[in-house]
Amino acid sequence: MSDGAHDAVTRDAFLGGSLHLLQPQSGYRAGVDPVVLAASVNARAGQSVLDLGCGVGAAALCLAARVPGLDLWGVELQCDYADLARRNATGNDISFNVVHADLNDLPPPLRAARFDHVIANPPYYRPGAHSIARNEGRGIALSEQRTPLADWLAVAARRLAPRGYLHMIQRADRLPDMLAGCAGRLGSVEILPLASRAGRAPGVVILRARKDGRAPFRLHAPCLMHEGVRHEGDAESYAPAIAAVLRDGAALDWPAT
Structure with missing residues (x-):
């Protein structure tokens, strides 16, 4: 479906249709x-949340749909995405x-703020590690053309309040970079790998880390996105926990510590 004001924008349903997002078509x-x-975020009503590189707002707005009453930033x-x-x-x-801004040049009010x-x-x-589409906006969103991953982690750590949490999703092969970026800044690091199916290597991980955290590092068993060892036909095969996240806006529970 195209948006009347922007022919190159679509309106897409998320969370089983309870949330609709305008997105660039190309x-x-x-x-x-x-x-x-x-x-995956363990936020509670009344807490503050900062989404770095928020794009069209998918992560932040999905979180707000599950946890009303957040102070959301x-x-x-990219101006068009903002x-x-x-x-x-x-x-x-x-x-x-x-806020339309570069992560490394935040306006004074954000530089002075701390978030839960x-x-x-x-x-x-990484630049040069992937063939990026000709669309400039897509290229900036997919590749570290301006801001290295280490800078994302450094900015996140500076913006967190004491005992505040960072949640970051990233490719599994970037895990060493993520851990290096947390060193000396964030502790109580937990990693939740996401694997497409049983027997498959995780392609993506979610990192949870805490400002001033002192708990030991934890590498959890992979969360499986799909049931079965292979895709069978055209039927949807999401695992029940993932289906509940995508369709009902449910929380993704971390394994008990």
Whole structure:
């Protein structure tokens, strides 16, 4: 479905149709990852959340749909995406303060603020490591063309309040970079790998880390996205926990510590 004001924008249903997001038709488009990221965040009503690189607002707005009453902020480098994030917040009747800025050049009010939670879905690929689409917006969203992953972690750590949580989703092969970025800044690191099916290596991981955390490192067993060892026909095969996240806006429970 195209949006009347922007022929190159579509309006897409998330969380079983309880949330609708405007997205560029040919640019970077939110998929499963920001929804699962939002489901992993242990936020409570009344807490503050900062979404770094919020795009059209998929992760932040999915989180707000599950946890009403958040003080929700987002930072987005690309002006068009920031505008869509604001429109998506309005269209879904969710309070979301979106700032158009570079992560390494935040405006003074954000530099002075501290948040209970920071969430991030940074670009997955190092410059030159992936063939990026010709669309400039998609290229910026997918590749570290301007901001290295280490900078995302450093900014997140500075914006967290004491004992605040970072949740970040990233490719599994970037795990060493994520751990290096946490060193000396964030502790109580937990890693939840996401594997497509039983017997498959995880392709993506979610990192949870805490400002001033002192708990030992934990590597959890993979969360399986799909049932069965292979895709059978055209039927949907999401595992029940993932289906509940994607269709019902449920939380993604971390294994008990």
